[in-house]
Amino acid sequence: MAKSIDVSDLDIYYGDFKAVEDVTMTIPARSVTAFIGPSGCGKSTLLRSLNRMHEVIPGARVEGKVVIGGQSLYDADVDPVEVRRQVGMVFQRPNPFPTMSIYGNVLAGNRLNSRRMKRSEADDIVERALRGANLWTEVKDRLTKPGAGLSGGQQQRLCIARAIAVEPQVLLMDEPCSALDPISTSAIEDLIHELKSEYTIVIVTHNMQQAARVSEDTAFFNLAGAGLPGRLVEMDSTKKIFSVPEDPSTEAYISGRFG
Amino acid sequence: MSTATDTRPTDRALLPLTGAKLPRWAPALVLALAAATAGLLALTLGWGPVGTAFVAVLLFGLALPAWSLAVENRRAATDRFVTSLVWGAFLLALIPLVSLTWTVVSNGAPAFSAEFFTFSMRNVVGEGGGIYHAIIGTLIITGIAALMSVPIGLMTAIYLVEYGAGKRVARSINFLVDVMTGIPSIVAGLFAYALFLIFFGPGVRMGFAGSVALSVLMVPVVVRSCEEMLKLVPNDLREASYALGVPKWRTIVKVVLPTAMAGIITGVMLAVARVAGETAPLLIIAGATDSVNFNPFDERMMTLPVFAYYSYTQPGVPPGPGLERAWGAALILIIIVMALNLLGRALGHLFAPKTGR
Numbered sequence: 001m002a003k004s005i006d007v008s009d010l011d012i013y014y015g016d017f018k019a020v021e022d023v024t025m026t027i028p029a030r031s032v033t034a035f036i037g038p039s040g041c042g043k044s045t046l047l048r049s050l051n052r053m054h055e056v057i058p059g060a061r062v063e064g065k066v067v068i069g070g071q072s073l074y075d076a077d078v079d080p081v082e083v084r085r086q087v088g089m090v091f092q093r094p095n096p097f098p099t100m101s102i103y104g105n106v107l108a109g110n111r112l113n114s115r116r117m118k119r120s121e122a123d124d125i126v127e128r129a130l131r132g133a134n135l136w137t138e139v140k141d142r143l144t145k146p147g148a149g150l151s152g153g154q155q156q157r158l159c160i161a162r163a164i165a166v167e168p169q170v171l172l173m174d175e176p177c178s179a180l181d182p183i184s185t186s187a188i189e190d191l192i193h194e195l196k197s198e199y200t201i202v203i204v205t206h207n208m209q210q211a212a213r214v215s216e217d218t219a220f221f222n223l224a225g226a227g228l229p230g231r232l233v234e235m236d237s238t239k240k241i242f243s244v245p246e247d248p249s250t251e252a253y254i255s256g257r258f259g
Numbered sequence: 260m261s262t263a264t265d266t267r268p269t270d271r272a273l274l275p276l277t278g279a280k281l282p283r284w285a286p287a288l289v290l291a292l293a294a295a296t297a298g299l300l301a302l303t304l305g306w307g308p309v310g311t312a313f314v315a316v317l318l319f320g321l322a323l324p325a326w327s328l329a330v331e332n333r334r335a336a337t338d339r340f341v342t343s344l345v346w347g348a349f350l351l352a353l354i355p356l357v358s359l360t361w362t363v364v365s366n367g368a369p370a371f372s373a374e375f376f377t378f379s380m381r382n383v384v385g386e387g388g389g390i391y392h393a394i395i396g397t398l399i400i401t402g403i404a405a406l407m408s409v410p411i412g413l414m415t416a417i418y419l420v421e422y423g424a425g426k427r428v429a430r431s432i433n434f435l436v437d438v439m440t441g442i443p444s445i446v447a448g449l450f451a452y453a454l455f456l457i458f459f460g461p462g463v464r465m466g467f468a469g470s471v472a473l474s475v476l477m478v479p480v481v482v483r484s485c486e487e488m489l490k491l492v493p494n495d496l497r498e499a500s501y502a503l504g505v506p507k508w509r510t511i512v513k514v515v516l517p518t519a520m521a522g523i524i525t526g527v528m529l530a531v532a533r534v535a536g537e538t539a540p541l542l543i544i545a546g547a548t549d550s551v552n553f554n555p556f557d558e559r560m561m562t563l564p565v566f567a568y569y570s571y572t573q574p575g576v577p578p579g580p581g582l583e584r585a586w587g588a589a590l591i592l593i594i595i596v597m598a599l600n601l602l603g604r605a606l607g608h609l610f611a612p613k614t615g616r
């Protein structure tokens with residue numbers, strides 16, 4: 001049950017600082033959308049506003065509209081907790097729970113919400129999620145060991161497993177592969193290919209090839225200048241963005257001639 | 260700086276990665292020489308041991324850096340100088356600790372006997388008797404104090420860290436906690452007395468009131484240590500939990516608290532240890548008695564610090580056994596506090612997040 005996301009006239013603030021300005025875009029359901037753009041242009045910020053994680057930061061606020069599957073996220077009566085249950089997220093930095101085992105980390109979304117389940121059901125979820133994140137073979141013999149004892153890349157895959165274990169309808173991934181080797185990266189990309197038949201996926205990446213490989217649509221963000229808010233320059237099908245982009249700055253960024 | 264610019268290219272070309280170093284036994288040698296010199300001076304000039312030690316340390320602190328400067332380089336000399344300063348400060352701080360421990364152990368240990376631990380002072384004049392009633396009192400009063408202050412302190416800390424950030428209420432609570440930290444313990448005792456006076460009339464004495472007084476002292480300590488520990492929990496973990504659709508309160512209970520548990524336990528144990536030795540407030544409100552009292556809500560209750568105080572100030576005739584019991588009580592108190600600290604550390608280790616494979 002994937003859902004499309006409609007963003008309109010979205011301004012995002014950190015206190016008085018406007019980080020992202022006037023974004024209007026439509027992210028289609030059951031497909032992969034890539035966010036690209038230079039560092040600091042607000043990709044993570046926009047991503048976090050899609051599951052109401054932005055407001056967790058003190059002083060941070062959002063103006064504008066985000067509609068997921070016909071439901072406006074920022075309506076007064078919307079429960080952010082419910083939103084986050086349906087819109088999962090993988091962070092830029094791996095953040096496994098240090099008090100939990102690998103097994104516990106994968107099940108965290110279920111356990112922390114006190115969902116009761118049978119042992120066999122839990123085992124199934126863990127195995128499926130870990131296989132999905134290409135981590136199963138590496139950790140299947142030490143599921144009870146602490147999650148913090150894994151390598152950085154393994155931790156990131158553990159976090160991906162944790163996010164897909166709760167089967168969200170939308171999955172937001174903030175540079176999920178930036179700490180991964182090519183093999184794991186390709187496993188994650190395979191996973192993204194698999195997941196997109198059921199989920200709506202948004203992925204932030206600095207890797208142009210990756211954006212070209214995995215995404216159907218690409219949105220390019222840029223900063224007008226230092227201290228100015230980031231804005232959406234253009235969004236189109238990935239094919240078009242990577243071959244005949246409309247904006248010259250998009251072309252410059254993609255071809256590496258960015259100044 | 261012409262010479263520097265002149266020599267730099269050759270320095271660069273040589274790229275010195277090694278340099279002259281003092282042998283490993285250099286500090287030991289200098290220490291021996293310094294001690295010998297100070298000893299000789301002391302013999303000829305007739306100094307006492309304190310002066311001799313001081314001169315020896317001074318000589319050591321000057322000679323070793325000087326030698327290092329001559330042989331090694333400036334940075335090594337500074338390093339050796341600061342190292343000797345740090346060691347000097349450490350040893351200085353150790354002196355009162357060792358002396359105190361030695362005094363209490365040597366004076367208190369002879370008092371230990373089976374009777375000392377199992378009898379009260381009821382109907383005891385002169386020799387015999389024990390501190391059973393005081394041990395019971397201390398355990399009950401501090402235990403109740405901890406039961407009251409840990410929830411209050413922990414919840415206050417949770418509010419301050421997780422909910423209060425930047426709010427006016429949080430700022431005033433912070434201020435009040437600071438004020439409470441500065442309350443003299445005697446005032447806490449007077450507060451408890453004044454409070455219970457309202458309900459029970461003048462002359463009220465009860466163990467529970469003592470616990471209240473100790474809580475007043477303990478709460479701010481617990482708040483501060485728990486606050487520090489909660490602040491140490493990385494925000495990434497909270498966000499990871501929120502992003503899984505976990506409500507805030509569950510995030511706190513199931514992610515933040517377990518992650519900080521080791522530090523919280525250690526902090527609580529230290530707070531308990533800190534109030535277990537309080538005398539003044541208990542003197543006022545828990546009073547003193549010679550009998551065992553298990554009921555904290557009725558009548559006076561003896562505690563170890565108060566026992567030590569009375570046995571020392573009013574040892575009775577002859578004073579010998581009373582003084583010995585005072586030291587014994589002090590030793591037991593130290594042992595109890597020490598045991599609590601060790602327990603805190605052990606529990607801390609048990610709960611610490613594990614990273615091992």
Ligand SMILES: Nc1ncnc2c1ncn2[C@@H]1O[C@H](COP(=O)(O)OP(=O)(O)OP(=O)(O)O)[C@@H](O)[C@H]1O
Nearest residue numbers: 014017019038039040041042043044045046057092
């Ligand atoms: N917690 C915060 N408080 C204040 N400003 C922030 C905060 N997080 C990010 N910003 C600012 O918001 C802007 C956008 O940051 P954001 O993290 O969204 O960039 P990004 O596009 O994800 O960059 P990168 O590719 O390096 O991850 C930056 O100017 C940044 O300094």
Ligand SMILES: [Mg+2]
Nearest residue numbers: 043044092174
């Ligand atoms: Mg980012």
